[in-house]
Amino acid sequence: MKPDSANQTISFRGRSGPSWSPDGKWMAYVLDGKLWTLPVAPDGKQTGPAIQRTKGLADNMTWTADSKTMVYLAIDTLKQMDLTTGRVSTIPLTFTYQPKLPTEPTIIHAGKLFDGKTNKYRENVDIILVGSRIQAIEPHKAGRKGKLVDASKLTVMPGLWEMHTHQTILSGEKQGRIWLSHGITSIRETGSDPYDALERRESWDAGIRPGPRSFFTGTLNEGYRLYYGLATSIRSEEQLRMELDRARKLDYDLLKCYVRLPDRLQQLAADLAHQIGIPVTSHELYPAVKYNIDGVEHSSATSRRGYSMKLTSTNHIYADVLSLIAKSGMNMTPTTSLQGGFSFQTRRDTSLLSYPPYIHFYNETYRTNLMAQQQTMRRIMPGAVENFKTLAGNVKKFIDAGGRMTPGTDSPLIPYGLSLQVELQNWVEGGVTPFETLRGATLWSAEAAGVGNDLGSIEVGKVADLIAVDGDPLTKIRDSMNVRYTIKNGNVWTLGELLK
Incomplete structure (x- = not known):
């Protein structure tokens, strides 16, 4: 050739x-x-x-x-x-789009308000939205002008983030509604066909199809040989520079280095990505820490070394790994649900598999096959489930050591939407408080994506990405599943509208 x-x-x-x-x-x-x-x-x-x-x-x-x-x-x-x-x-091609914005003020009457920053609620307040932003948060007053969202018996909180997913055009229109119906208003796609991902982002933002806010990268930047199809073989500095030019022109939100990319190119990738203002993430702890890479994916996953550098075979975290991630300031997305947590939680609480959005979007064949896959996993990898609590406890150790943790799942290996809600429950199972868990799924995720000034908490001046849930999620994390309204960029959907 x-x-x-x-x-x-x-x-x-x-x-x-x-x-x-x-x-x-x-x-x-x-x-x-x-x-x-x-x-x-x-x-x-x-x-x-x-x-x-x-x-x-x-x-x-x-x-x-x-x-x-x-x-x-x-x-x-x-x-x-x-x-x-x-x-x-x-x-010649001329394509333009405009974000969809509400045409009138929106008044959200919140019975309880969790702002994403403090471990307590404000009660009986009005969140006043003008366009896509929060104009004011004031004590409730009847008769305000604008569209009323009656969440007076609900808890309003920042929209959730899914920090590690991969999507496909084959999912079709329902993909966006899956996310929103599970309370997820932002996703971070850590490997994609960039043209598919860009089309999704623009269509969702323009309101052509309902969907969350999308933060994406293109293909995995891989070495000479590929393991996954969603990767590009990078063999030279020249080619890497061309891929960074693609990242700039297509407005990537992050860059992902994969495990076989030679170390010298991984360092160059980090330097070039930072020059155009986007963060870099990787599976590897080393040399990622050395090269100022911003994040690490999975507590244990694909590695060119053939073994996990982060965990023992019984899911105990190595002390130097804990120290390096906590002190380096790197963000970690541990994907606890992927590594036994989803199987553990759904076996213990079978009602999770009757969750209305899951039943609505996933047909009986899929649900039956998923149950069979989980049973197979328990049989051939019993340690993944039996040692799950040790794995979940590592998240608590990282947070207590000063590390930044954000929830993600590597869906669709486990179901879009439901897996993120299970991930939150996994964290609490490991000793993380509901507040710490929700902070990771909102404010810390937004900050890791570089948009903490606009998203991740409910504050005056920030963008209105919110959800209203039935219950008390700061006490019972499972209540974050009880989504009744989802609001993205000021646009409001009821759960019924999303489950059409």
């Missing part, structure tokens, strides 16, 4: 080809981020040397019927190449 490409994967399996020309004479593909064509025989065997067609990033290529022209995406520009002359032209 090229002189030094033996045993190398194409850049990204989802959109890098190979794409066979209609006349059967050419194979197009992306290697090292650049577009190549290879002359082939009708049986696909190579008949000549590969030809490099671009100097910059290219993907999503397609052929015209006569096999003389290719159309491809060059980051944020659609281009057309005449293969006979090599001439490249730009296909």
